[in-house]
Ligand SMILES: *[C@@H]1O[C@H](CO)[C@@H](O)[C@H](O)[C@H]1NC(C)=O
Ligand SMILES: *[C@@H]1O[C@H](CO)[C@@H](O)[C@H](O)[C@H]1NC(C)=O
């Protein structure tokens with residue numbers, strides 16, 4: 001009898017031990033406080049099972065009633081990369097711990113620079129086939145920006161309908177890299193739809209923000225040689241070699257030979273990578289690439305997937321080569337004309353981390369100055385303000401009317417990864433039109449900028 005009691009006790013102990021282990025494991029990877037407010041799937045049309053996966057985080061400390069609190073939508077680039085990368089590596093409320101040593105376990109940590117401090121934040125895995133989004137048939141995956149925008153529009157209208165208080169909230173579309181295509185395409189589609197509906201049925205789009213974007217590839221691809229040369233990374237002979245490759249990419253784009261043009265652009269960047277041998281052209285100050293691998297590890301964990309409401313047994317890929325390949329012919333097509341409409345009918349923020357040698361300041365400056373927009377002269381003639389956050393130099397802001405461009409210091413391609421707090425200050429002030437991002441910014445030369453000692 002005694003021995004059975006002991007056995008029972010042992011079993012009970014074992015049970016608690018395993019239960020505890022499992023619990024601590026899932027707690028340590030995705031703490032309760034890190035759970036999204038809502039998550040799930042948004043259909044892309046009424047007739048298919050394809051759906052966009054979303055995670056929504058409500059504002060942590062809203063400064064207005066929720067029905068008036070801005071809502072940011074985040075779109076990752078790639079094409080084919082999951083917005084979970086933005087969430088868990090860049091601007092979400094909890095990020096991976098960027099393991100300093102290989103033996104340190106993967107964990108999530110609160111992000112003081114989260115973009116949902118005072119705004120709602122919605123991550124969409126776009127297009128379908130990316131991240132946890134579902135493509136019921138490969139043929140349903142978009143091959144161009146028109147289709148991408150239709151799917152996103154369907155998803156956002158469903159999302160808004162899911163909660164009556166969402167309807168009146170100001171919406172901002174944000175994203176980076178290939179979202180330099182998605183965000184303008186989505187915004188443009190909303191403007192076109194809104195024009196056909198009474199005010200009460202419109203999507204309350206206020207602005208579009210793009211970081212280190214690809215928007216007008218034919219102009220952007222032609223800047224790499226000069227950018228690398230004047231940054232001291234290649235010599236004149238190498239510059240000529242890169243120029244030759246760029247010229248091919250431009251010619252193929254102008255001939256609308258889209259597939260060959262995409263391949264030609266790839267050759268330019270591969271050659272530049274090969275000449276310079278940086279760990280990553282996305283940030284030439286880094287000794288190793290960005291830690292996408294940690295996000296992949298996190299989201300392959302079954303407990304984490306279950307907690308996020310992921311259906312089925314999908315193996316998470318941080319970037320899908322399959323989706324990337326499907327958009328191969330879209331790569332060199334421009335969305336500049338969409339930005340031209342958005343800058344007239346909404347607000348536009350462009351920002352670039354300076355250490356990005358692929359889609360940084362120079363390739364963006366090049367297309368922005370060609371904008372067909374009545375404000376372009378004003379923009380090009382505007383002061384480039386020195387931007388400070390809590391007194392510290394953070395970068396430079398140039399603003400005219402509805403267009404703002406920010407150069408972010410100390411950052412590469414993934415600005416919120418590299419400068420979390422400054423990126424938060426930037427997005428908050430831009431949305432709220434405060435400080436350096438306000439409409440009445442005037443430099444007070446007489447007092448704010450004392451001259452230093454004279455130098456010979
Ligand atoms: C596109 O460019 C490739 C490479 O230059 C060439 O082989 C191909 O014939 C071109 N296609 C068309 C339709 O012009
Ligand atoms: C890259 O550089 C190495 C030598 O440094 C060379 O062998 C290789 O062919 C180059 N690859 C490309 C794609 O240029």
Ligand SMILES: *[C@@H]1O[C@H](CO)[C@@H](O)[C@H](O)[C@H]1NC(C)=O
Nearest residue numbers: 442443444445446447448449
């Ligand atoms: C500039 O700053 C000084 C001192 O702070 C203030 O007296 C002056 O009114 C300011 N000028 C403008 C144009 O704001």
